[in-house]
Amino acid sequence: KAGVTQTPRYLIKTRGQQVTLSCSPISGHRSVSWYQQTPGQGLQFLFEYFSETQRNKGNFPGRFSGRQFSNSRSEMNVSTLELGDSALYLCASRRGAGETQYFGPGTRLLVL
Amino acid sequence: QQQVKQSPQSLIVQKGGISIINCAYENTAFDYFPWYQQFPGKGPALLIAIRPDVSEKKEGRFTISFNKSAKQFSLHIMDSQPGDSATYFCAASKGSGGSNYKLTFGKGTLLTVNP
Numbered sequence: 001k002a003g004v005t006q007t008p009r010y011l012i013k014t015r016g017q018q019v020t021l022s023c024s025p026i027s028g029h030r031s032v033s034w035y036q037q038t039p040g041q042g043l044q045f046l047f048e049y050f051s052e053t054q055r056n057k058g059n060f061p062g063r064f065s066g067r068q069f070s071n072s073r074s075e076m077n078v079s080t081l082e083l084g085d086s087a088l089y090l091c092a093s094r095r096g097a098g099e100t101q102y103f104g105p106g107t108r109l110l111v112l
Numbered sequence: 113q114q115q116v117k118q119s120p121q122s123l124i125v126q127k128g129g130i131s132i133i134n135c136a137y138e139n140t141a142f143d144y145f146p147w148y149q150q151f152p153g154k155g156p157a158l159l160i161a162i163r164p165d166v167s168e169k170k171e172g173r174f175t176i177s178f179n180k181s182a183k184q185f186s187l188h189i190m191d192s193q194p195g196d197s198a199t200y201f202c203a204a205s206k207g208s209g210g211s212n213y214k215l216t217f218g219k220g221t222l223l224t225v226n227p
Contacts, residue, residue: 004155033214043156043201043217056214090155101215103148103155 002026004093004104012110018079021107025072025093032074033101034066037088046089049074050096078109086111115139116204118218125225131189133221135202138183142204146215147176147187150199159200160187192225199223 005024013019025032034046045058049068066076072093078085088106117136125131137145146161162169162176162185169176175188189196202218 035215042219043203043215045214045216048214058214092155100158100161103157105153105155 004091004102006089006091006104006107008107009105010108010110012112013081014112015081015083017081018077019081019109021076021078021089021091021109023074023076023091023093023104025074025091026095026102029093029095029102030072031094031096031099031101032068032072033092033094034074034076035090035092035103036060037090037106038086043090046076081111083111085109115216116202116218118202118221120221121219122222123224125192125223127192127194127225127227129192129225131192131196131223131225132186133200133202133223134184134186135204135218136182136184137204139204139206139216140183141206142216144205145176145178145185146203146205147174148201148203148217150201150220156201189223192223194225194227197223197225 007022031050033048035043037043048056052068063079068074088108090106092101092103094101115138119134147159148156149159150156160171160174162178164180167178173190178185199220199222201220203215205215
């Protein structure tokens with residue numbers, strides 16, 4: 001069974017640009033969560049989607065947004081990029097309530 | 113506000129030794145406490161998890177000890193191996209059974225097991 005896949009794996013952008021990251025969950029998983037990982041702040045929760053609805057959101061500015069499609073695939077968008085947005089963005093999926101959350105390999109974003 | 117505090121930041125252990133990583137939490141509403149292992153270039157992978165109704169859970173060489181009154185939990189890795197060298201994260205969440213599910217992570221512990 002294929003794991004969580006994320007594309008692209010690496011990305012370089014400049015300040016002020018926007019970026020869209022993609023996540024394909026494990027087949028049958030309806031919940032997708034996004035996390036930001038940085039050396040200073042560690043792993044921080046961004047948001048969770050379940051059946052195309054955002055169910056929970058972390059403490060990030062409105063520049064960070066996401067969506068989920070009917071096939072459970074999810075995208076995360078960051079607008080007006082700042083240097084501090086440089087991070088590893090992780091996607092995690094789970095089948096549903098009470099189930100284990102599985103992480104993808106992440107997309108490493110570098111903002112110059 | 114850091115809701116889950118993890119220590120130590122780094123740990124060096126000899127092969128065959130015991131690795132111990134500690135975490136403390138503040139929010140008494142947390143009801144699910146997983147540990148994740150992360151290798152360079154990979155996403156975190158679930159190692160073992162515990163709920164507050166038990167004080168200890170063991171899976172192979174990995175054991176979680178949980179102290180509800182002290183709001184602390186720890187990971188013990190017995191007979192540590194070089195292949196265990198990785199970054200370990202403790203985490204906590206509330207409402208794992210439904211909505212409002214999010215993991216709050218500790219800052220991580222870089223474990224190095226020397227051969």
